[in-house]
Amino acid sequence: MMRVTLRRYAGVGLVMGALAPQVAAGQQPARAVVVGAYAQGAFIIAHSPRVKHLVRAHPTGFELNLQHQTRGEQPWHACHRYPRVGLALLYYDYHTTTLGRSYGAGVYLSKSLWRTARQEVNFRLGGGLGWFSQAFDQSANHKNTFVSSRLNALILTRVEYDVALTNRLGLLAGLGLNHYSNGATTKPNLGINMPTLVLGLNVHSQRPFRPLDQPPAPAPAELGKLFLNLSTSVGYKQRNETDTRKYLVNSVTVAGGKRLNRKSNLLVGVEGFYDRSLRAELRDTARLDRPLPNVKKAGVFLGHELLFGQLAFSTHLGFYLYNPYKSNKFYYERIGLKYAFTNHLFGALDLKVHRGAADVLEFRLGAKL
Structure with a gap:
């Protein structure tokens, strides 16, 4: 009787040992x-x-x-x-x-x-x-x-x-x-x-790819809702090869947005710019008997944010409405990465561009209301 029992347990052990690698192979790493x-x-x-x-x-x-x-x-x-x-x-x-x-x-x-x-x-x-x-x-x-x-x-x-x-x-x-x-x-x-x-x-390490077996995530609570972004940025730029000084560039932005779906935000806004390198450029080229035009600019923009959780890839197309010193074309582009530290505070790194040429790298801090 004892021998039969031992043989049965041994047989079960052999079967479990044979199945164990198959179970492990089927598990996700x-x-x-x-x-x-x-x-x-x-x-x-x-x-x-x-x-x-x-x-x-x-x-x-x-x-x-x-x-x-x-x-x-x-x-x-x-x-x-x-x-x-x-x-x-x-x-x-x-x-x-x-x-x-x-x-x-x-x-x-x-x-x-x-x-x-x-x-x-x-x-x-x-x-x-x-x-x-x-x-x-x-x-x-x-x-x-x-x-x-x-x-x-x-x-x-x-x-x-x-x-x-x-x-x-x-x-x-x-x-x-x-x-x-x-x-x-x-x-x-x-x-x-x-x-x-x-x-x-x-x-x-895993091929073919297998996602986790879990129900779909619920829709974001802010889906379809409007929001307001207030932000300011700072950047530095060099004017040309001969003038090696770094000039401060600032902007202030007010933007309204809407969460379109799980992946996208749509933005429209107004913003102002103050590029101090343009002031230095004017002093080099303007006639002394004429007053210098204002180098400050203001414009409107339409933007999109592609969302990856707290991270967003942003693209903007803007048009200058106030531009007394026409140092560039009437429009500008901006691409950047934005990160939401909290539900109401975000930071961004943006590159402002004129016709494919970099204008300034902007470090942005803002609030979402």
């Missing part, structure tokens, strides 16, 4: 991550006659990145089709002594455009910082009209195709655009625009 390594080739767009002498060589580079696959831990994950949050480390050799090399680090979101068990197409958008070994110097490197400061902002965009080679290993090919600029804080600042071709490998 604590985190779904992707680790990637890519080679990159690029060319530089000659967007101005002042940079044609710098676009003869083709930069080559290398990228390492780590991505966290969202699975529905936050309400905004599902409505954006479970994007990945990534960190990228970049190295480029420009194969010219004028530009030298660059080292960059950026964070980004990679949004799925199409996904099957073995293939996927993603679009990534992000930003960070880039460090150049060579920058503009009036005496030692005056030909480098691309980069006037070693530290620059970095914008990353890319479309990627990933196909499974094994259960975990994927082959990635991509086409992207990298942009480096210091936002006109130092000049000359024509900026580098580099279309890139990417080829490399991804290692997936």
